[in-house]
Amino acid sequence: MGPPPTLPTSHSFSSPSPKTLQETKTPFEIRFALLSSLSIQNHGMRHLKGEIGVVSKADGSALFEMGNTRVIAAVYGPKEIQNKGQQMNNNEALVRCEYSMANFSTGDRTRRPKGDRRSTEISLVIRQTMEACILTKLMPRSQIDIFVQVLQADGGTRSACINAATLALADAGVPMRDIITSCSAGYLCTTPLLDLNYAEDSAGGPDVTVGILAKMDKVTLLQMDAKLPLDTFENVMQLAIEGCKAVAQYIREILLENTKQLESRRGS
Amino acid sequence: MVGMMIDGAGEEADELVTPGEFLGEATQLVAGKGAYVSGRSILASLTGRRTITPPTPGSSDNRSTIEVVGHKAHGAVPQPGSIVIARVTKVMARNASVDIMCVDSKAVKEKFSGIIRQQDVRATEIDKVDMYQSFRPGDIVRALVLSLGDARAYYLSTAKNELGVVSAQSISGGTMVPISWTEMQCPLTGQIEQRKVAKVD
Numbered sequence: 001m002g003p004p005p006t007l008p009t010s011h012s013f014s015s016p017s018p019k020t021l022q023e024t025k026t027p028f029e030i031r032f033a034l035l036s037s038l039s040i041q042n043h044g045m046r047h048l049k050g051e052i053g054v055v056s057k058a059d060g061s062a063l064f065e066m067g068n069t070r071v072i073a074a075v076y077g078p079k080e081i082q083n084k085g086q087q088m089n090n091n092e093a094l095v096r097c098e099y100s101m102a103n104f105s106t107g108d109r110t111r112r113p114k115g116d117r118r119s120t121e122i123s124l125v126i127r128q129t130m131e132a133c134i135l136t137k138l139m140p141r142s143q144i145d146i147f148v149q150v151l152q153a154d155g156g157t158r159s160a161c162i163n164a165a166t167l168a169l170a171d172a173g174v175p176m177r178d179i180i181t182s183c184s185a186g187y188l189c190t191t192p193l194l195d196l197n198y199a200e201d202s203a204g205g206p207d208v209t210v211g212i213l214a215k216m217d218k219v220t221l222l223q224m225d226a227k228l229p230l231d232t233f234e235n236v237m238q239l240a241i242e243g244c245k246a247v248a249q250y251i252r253e254i255l256l257e258n259t260k261q262l263e264s265r266r267g268s
Numbered sequence: 269m270v271g272m273m274i275d276g277a278g279e280e281a282d283e284l285v286t287p288g289e290f291l292g293e294a295t296q297l298v299a300g301k302g303a304y305v306s307g308r309s310i311l312a313s314l315t316g317r318r319t320i321t322p323p324t325p326g327s328s329d330n331r332s333t334i335e336v337v338g339h340k341a342h343g344a345v346p347q348p349g350s351i352v353i354a355r356v357t358k359v360m361a362r363n364a365s366v367d368i369m370c371v372d373s374k375a376v377k378e379k380f381s382g383i384i385r386q387q388d389v390r391a392t393e394i395d396k397v398d399m400y401q402s403f404r405p406g407d408i409v410r411a412l413v414l415s416l417g418d419a420r421a422y423y424l425s426t427a428k429n430e431l432g433v434v435s436a437q438s439i440s441g442g443t444m445v446p447i448s449w450t451e452m453q454c455p456l457t458g459q460i461e462q463r464k465v466a467k468v469d
Contacts, residue, residue, distance in 0.1 A: 059377070060340070078345065079378040084419050135304060135313055141416060142345060170287060173340040175302065175313035178288030215288035215311075252286045255315045259284050262339045263317075 045183070045195045045243050046156075050163070050254045052171045060172025064164035067197055068154035073164035075172040077144035093139040097127035099161060101150040122158055125221065129182070129211050130165055132220045135175040144174060155198040156184045158209055162221070163247055170255055179251055180220060182211035183243030185236045187228060192236045194243045208233070210240040214248030282319055285312040291334050298329065302336030314338040344371035346380055346413045346422050353434070354382055354424065356407045362386045364403045366411070366424065381421040384411060388425035389464055401450075401462035402426075408435040410466050432466035 046067030055061035058074035065071075081087050081094060099122045100114035130146060146168070148161040159182035166180050186196045188205040201207055206228045211221030219241075228236065285291065291303055291310045299305050300321070302314040312318070316338035323330050346352055346368055354366035368380040387394045389402050403409065410431050411424035426432045438444050438454030438461060446452050446465045453460050 080380050087419060090416070139345060170315050171340065173314060173338045175304070176287040177304070177306070177313065178311070179286060213288065215290075216306075255286045256284050259315055259317075259339055266339075 045246055046197065048247065048250050050167055050251065052167055052254065052258045058168070058172075060168045060170070060174070062164045062167030062171060064160050064167060066156055066160045066163070066195060068152055069150070069156050069160045069197075070152040071157065071160040071164045072149050072151055073161065073168040074147045075144065075165070075168040075174065076147075077172070078139040078142035078174065079144075081141060081143045087141070091140050092136040093134070093141075094143045095127055095131045095134060095136065095146070096143065097123050097130065097146040097148070097165075099123040099126060099148045099150075101153060101157070105150045105153045122161070125158065125223070126161055126165060129162055129180060129221045130169065133166075133177045133180045133213060134169065135177060138175055144169075153198070155196050155201045158182065158223075159184050159195075159211075162211055163251065167251060167254065171258070178213040178216050179248050180211055181214055181244045181247040181251060182209060182221060183240050183247055184209045185240035185243065187232060187236050192232075192239045194239050206236070208236050208240055210237060210244060212241060212244045212248075214245060282317045284316065285318050285336055286315050287311075287313055291318060291336075296331060297334045298323075298331045300333040300335035302338060303334055310334060312336045344374040344376050346371050346376075346382075348413050348415050350413050351431075352382070352411055352413055352424065354409055354411055356403045356405050356409060359399050359403050359405060361399060364399055365421065366409065368422065368424075382411070382413075382424045383417065383421040384409075384424045384426060388414065388423070388427055391427040394427075402464040403433065404436065404461075404463070406437060407433045407463065410434050426464055426466070429467045430469070432464040434466050434468060436461075436463055 049065040051063040053061060054063045054072060055074045058076055060075040061073060063072050078093055087094060098114065099119050101110060103109050126148060134144065146165050148165055150157050162180060162182035169176060183194065184196055184207055186193045186200060186205045186207050188200060188203055193200060196207060206224055206226035209221065209223045210219060212219050289312045291312055294305050294308050294310055297310055299310045302312060302316060303310050304313050314336045316336045319335050319337055321333045321335065323332055350372045352368045353370040354368045356364055356366050358365040363383050363385045366382045366384060368382045369376060386397050386399060389397045409426060411426050412428065412431055414423040414425050417423040436444050436452055438457065438459060440454055440457045442454045442456035444452035444454050444461065449465055450462055451460050452463050452465060
């Protein structure tokens with residue numbers, strides 16, 4: 001679920017007035033107050049914004065925003081393996097990933113930005129997802145480092161991190177099978193919702209995160225917390241996949257725009 | 269909408285592609301750099317411009333090669349058979365350690381470790397090689413990559429006429445001039461030092 005958000009919730013969802021919150025005390029009642037003020041036209045995907053080349057020292061870098069969630073990714077590599085003991089397989093590149101949240105990314109200033117269980121788990125998830133799409137066999141005995149930092153957290157940080165990492169890897173020129181995009185979807189008040197923000201995520205419904213190889217239509221990441229009946233799950237997963245495809249379309253446009261700009265600057 | 273025609277020169281104009289995009293059939297084209305084969309189709313693996321190079325005349329395969337040229341080529345990695353430029357860091361009794369700095373005239377982003385073993389310094393009388401009379405720390409050498417080597421370093425060889433020490437500094441600090449296959453002379457003091465010299469054209 002994740003830490004509390006910094007900013008008010010997304011545009012189609014009005015936060016409850018202070019008077020309402022004071023009257024209701026128990027968690028169930030607070031949740032009910034939130035849900036009743038939800039305007040249940042599904043607002044769809046939040047506003048996307050991506051930028052390439054934000055960290056000049058890195059081989060590749062990107063900034064990605066999904067609504068109020070802002071994430072920055074930096075890729076270093078391929079380079080020689082630093083820690084020879086970690087080198088498992090001589091024929092493939094080693095992919096390392098580190099996920100951390102800035103202290104100021106959530107409402108309360110967090111004490112341990114990395115090293116806690118959630119960060120370790122998300123680092124592992126991102127690493128496995130990106131490893132599935134990088135052509136590691138082309139770069140034996142090298143290492144690719146992916147660093148992802150959450151600047152502002154408002155739900156869906158996992159998905160924003162994967163999208164930012166894809167952009168950064170493409171910027172670094174690391175050969176990949178396809179563009180990996182990720183999006184989350186949930187189910188609240190019998191409605192599938194796409195791209196949950198923190199308030200919708202903490203409302204107690206399930207949260208399905210999907211990562212796909214966009215053009216090849218293959219799923220590389222599928223995670224869910226809470227339980228869902230199977231037919232509902234299929235609807236929610238399908239919605240998330242459509243969201244992923246929309247993100248992929250946007251990411252492709254950014255990459256092409258960036259390449260055109262670089263070419264015109266280079267004068268070719 | 270993705271991949272607009274930029275050149276406008278016709279249907280074969282080079283277009284911009286992103287990873288995962290379909291480039292052609294594997295039966296008609298050969299996948300070059302920046303492209304890979306998946307099943308029967310060739311897909312792009314980098315973001316960049318798609319280029320098709322016609323097949324080399326005289327080759328058995330008459331398919332064109334399709335490549336994707338990215339704007340940021342990821343740093344060079346030594347491959348067996350490539351010529352590298354390296355700086356000697358440590359000279360020991362049976363081998364010399366080097367830092368690989370350039371691969372095939374392209375600088376690397378981060379240094380790789382290489383090792384030149386006693387038997388790979390020259391082609392003749394390999395058991396009588398004295399490492400201290402072939403290399404000194406700080407020398408710039410041109411070498412050939414033999415193999416990926418062990419976990420610590422690439423294996424390099426200087427056992428050819430055009431391989432060996434390209435540039436070296438004498439004890440007095442001047443850049444030395446090669447005077448034979450095994451000797452270099454300092455222009456400041458006239459002192460002659462022993463190296464395994466490369467024949468530079």
